[in-house]
Amino acid sequence: MRTVLTVVAGVLALLCLGGVATAVVWYNRASTPDRSTPDVAVINYLQATLVSRDPNRAGLFTCEGAVPSVDEFAADVAGRERELGVSFSINIEDVAVTETAGADATVVAVIRRSAAIDGIHQSLTDTWRFELNDRDGWRVCAGSRIS
Incomplete structure:
Protein backbone atom coordinates (compact mmCIF):
# COMPACT_ATOMS: atom_id res chain seq x y z
CA MET A 1 0.00 0.00 0.00
CA ARG A 2 2.85 2.37 0.86
CA THR A 3 4.42 1.78 -2.56
CA VAL A 4 1.15 2.60 -4.36
CA LEU A 5 0.74 5.84 -2.40
CA THR A 6 4.36 6.80 -3.17
CA VAL A 7 3.86 6.18 -6.88
CA VAL A 8 0.55 8.13 -6.94
CA ALA A 9 2.15 11.04 -5.04
CA GLY A 10 5.10 11.05 -7.46
CA VAL A 11 2.81 11.09 -10.51
CA LEU A 12 0.73 13.91 -9.03
CA ALA A 13 3.87 15.91 -8.28
CA LEU A 14 5.09 15.46 -11.87
CA LEU A 15 1.69 16.52 -13.24
CA CYS A 16 1.71 19.64 -11.07
CA LEU A 17 5.25 20.56 -12.17
CA GLY A 18 4.28 20.02 -15.80
CA GLY A 19 1.25 22.25 -15.34
CA VAL A 20 3.35 25.00 -13.77
CA ALA A 21 5.91 24.78 -16.60
CA THR A 22 3.15 24.98 -19.21
CA ALA A 23 1.61 28.00 -17.47
CA VAL A 24 4.98 29.80 -17.38
CA VAL A 25 5.56 29.18 -21.10
CA TRP A 26 2.06 30.41 -22.01
CA TYR A 27 2.45 33.49 -19.80
CA ASN A 28 5.81 34.38 -21.40
CA ARG A 29 4.37 34.01 -24.89
CA ALA A 30 1.36 36.16 -24.02
CA SER A 31 3.29 38.92 -22.25
CA THR A 32 6.37 39.20 -24.48
CA PRO A 33 6.01 42.01 -27.03
CA ASP A 34 6.05 40.90 -30.66
Whole structure:
Protein backbone atom coordinates (compact mmCIF):
# COMPACT_ATOMS: atom_id res chain seq x y z
CA MET A 1 0.00 0.00 0.00
CA ARG A 2 2.85 2.37 0.86
CA THR A 3 4.42 1.78 -2.56
CA VAL A 4 1.15 2.60 -4.36
CA LEU A 5 0.74 5.84 -2.40
CA THR A 6 4.36 6.80 -3.17
CA VAL A 7 3.86 6.18 -6.88
CA VAL A 8 0.55 8.13 -6.94
CA ALA A 9 2.15 11.04 -5.04
CA GLY A 10 5.10 11.05 -7.46
CA VAL A 11 2.81 11.09 -10.51
CA LEU A 12 0.73 13.91 -9.03
CA ALA A 13 3.87 15.91 -8.28
CA LEU A 14 5.09 15.46 -11.87
CA LEU A 15 1.69 16.52 -13.24
CA CYS A 16 1.71 19.64 -11.07
CA LEU A 17 5.25 20.56 -12.17
CA GLY A 18 4.28 20.02 -15.80
CA GLY A 19 1.25 22.25 -15.34
CA VAL A 20 3.35 25.00 -13.77
CA ALA A 21 5.91 24.78 -16.60
CA THR A 22 3.15 24.98 -19.21
CA ALA A 23 1.61 28.00 -17.47
CA VAL A 24 4.98 29.80 -17.38
CA VAL A 25 5.56 29.18 -21.10
CA TRP A 26 2.06 30.41 -22.01
CA TYR A 27 2.45 33.49 -19.80
CA ASN A 28 5.81 34.38 -21.40
CA ARG A 29 4.37 34.01 -24.89
CA ALA A 30 1.36 36.16 -24.02
CA SER A 31 3.29 38.92 -22.25
CA THR A 32 6.37 39.20 -24.48
CA PRO A 33 6.01 42.01 -27.03
CA ASP A 34 6.05 40.90 -30.66
CA ARG A 35 9.31 42.12 -32.19
CA SER A 36 9.59 39.23 -34.63
CA THR A 37 9.93 41.32 -37.82
CA PRO A 38 10.85 44.97 -38.47
CA ASP A 39 7.40 45.92 -39.76
CA VAL A 40 5.61 44.33 -36.79
CA ALA A 41 7.94 46.14 -34.37
CA VAL A 42 7.19 49.49 -36.05
CA ILE A 43 3.44 48.90 -35.96
CA ASN A 44 3.53 47.92 -32.29
CA TYR A 45 5.76 50.88 -31.44
CA LEU A 46 3.49 53.37 -33.21
CA GLN A 47 0.37 51.83 -31.65
CA ALA A 48 1.89 52.21 -28.19
CA THR A 49 3.16 55.76 -28.84
CA LEU A 50 0.36 57.34 -30.87
CA VAL A 51 -2.78 55.31 -30.14
CA SER A 52 -2.38 53.97 -26.58
CA ARG A 53 -0.03 56.80 -25.57
CA ASP A 54 1.82 54.42 -23.28
CA PRO A 55 5.52 55.38 -23.08
CA ASN A 56 6.36 52.31 -20.99
CA ARG A 57 4.94 49.95 -23.62
CA ALA A 58 6.54 51.99 -26.42
CA GLY A 59 9.91 51.63 -24.70
CA LEU A 60 9.71 47.86 -25.20
CA PHE A 61 10.05 48.45 -28.95
CA THR A 62 12.94 50.96 -28.96
CA CYS A 63 16.71 50.67 -28.88
CA GLU A 64 17.42 53.11 -26.08
CA GLY A 65 14.25 54.61 -24.70
CA ALA A 66 12.36 57.28 -26.59
CA VAL A 67 12.61 58.21 -30.26
CA PRO A 68 12.58 62.03 -29.99
CA SER A 69 11.11 62.80 -33.42
CA VAL A 70 8.15 60.48 -32.86
CA ASP A 71 7.63 61.78 -29.32
CA GLU A 72 7.55 65.35 -30.69
CA PHE A 73 5.02 64.25 -33.31
CA ALA A 74 2.85 62.61 -30.60
CA ALA A 75 3.03 65.78 -28.48
CA ASP A 76 2.05 67.86 -31.53
CA VAL A 77 -0.95 65.59 -32.19
CA ALA A 78 -2.04 65.85 -28.54
CA GLY A 79 -1.67 69.65 -28.67
CA ARG A 80 -3.76 69.90 -31.84
CA GLU A 81 -6.44 67.72 -30.22
CA ARG A 82 -6.62 70.08 -27.24
CA GLU A 83 -6.57 73.16 -29.48
CA LEU A 84 -9.34 71.89 -31.75
CA GLY A 85 -11.34 70.07 -29.08
CA VAL A 86 -11.37 66.80 -31.03
CA SER A 87 -9.85 63.37 -30.77
CA PHE A 88 -7.83 62.15 -33.73
CA SER A 89 -8.15 58.63 -35.04
CA ILE A 90 -4.64 57.36 -35.81
CA ASN A 91 -4.10 54.70 -38.48
CA ILE A 92 -0.78 53.15 -39.41
CA GLU A 93 -0.85 52.26 -43.10
CA ASP A 94 1.34 50.99 -45.93
CA VAL A 95 4.04 49.62 -43.62
CA ALA A 96 6.86 48.14 -45.68
CA VAL A 97 10.37 46.93 -44.99
CA THR A 98 12.44 48.74 -47.63
CA GLU A 99 15.90 47.51 -46.69
CA THR A 100 17.42 44.77 -44.56
CA ALA A 101 21.13 44.26 -44.03
CA GLY A 102 22.01 41.75 -41.35
CA ALA A 103 20.84 43.12 -38.02
CA ASP A 104 19.71 46.47 -39.49
CA ALA A 105 16.49 47.32 -41.30
CA THR A 106 14.62 50.30 -42.68
CA VAL A 107 10.83 50.50 -42.59
CA VAL A 108 8.57 53.08 -44.23
CA ALA A 109 5.07 53.72 -42.86
CA VAL A 110 2.24 56.17 -43.44
CA ILE A 111 0.60 57.68 -40.36
CA ARG A 112 -2.92 58.97 -40.99
CA ARG A 113 -4.65 61.35 -38.57
CA SER A 114 -8.39 61.71 -39.05
CA ALA A 115 -11.06 63.72 -37.25
CA ALA A 116 -14.40 65.38 -37.81
CA ILE A 117 -13.85 69.11 -37.33
CA ASP A 118 -16.94 71.33 -37.49
CA GLY A 119 -18.83 68.40 -38.99
CA ILE A 120 -16.34 67.91 -41.81
CA HIS A 121 -14.24 64.75 -41.91
CA GLN A 122 -10.59 65.66 -42.40
CA SER A 123 -7.51 63.54 -42.79
CA LEU A 124 -3.76 64.21 -42.90
CA THR A 125 -1.03 61.74 -43.78
CA ASP A 126 2.68 61.74 -43.08
CA THR A 127 5.21 59.26 -44.41
CA TRP A 128 7.90 58.18 -41.97
CA ARG A 129 11.14 56.22 -42.24
CA PHE A 130 12.27 54.13 -39.28
CA GLU A 131 15.70 52.62 -38.66
CA LEU A 132 15.66 49.37 -36.70
CA ASN A 133 18.20 47.04 -35.18
CA ASP A 134 17.79 43.39 -34.22
CA ARG A 135 18.64 43.29 -30.51
CA ASP A 136 16.96 40.15 -29.26
CA GLY A 137 14.02 41.17 -31.45
CA TRP A 138 13.62 44.15 -33.77
CA ARG A 139 13.69 47.57 -32.11
CA VAL A 140 13.11 51.08 -33.45
CA CYS A 141 16.28 53.17 -33.07
CA ALA A 142 15.35 56.28 -35.10
CA GLY A 143 12.48 57.76 -37.01
CA SER A 144 12.08 60.70 -39.33
CA ARG A 145 9.25 62.23 -41.29
CA ILE A 146 9.98 62.11 -45.02
CA SER A 147 6.83 63.85 -46.31
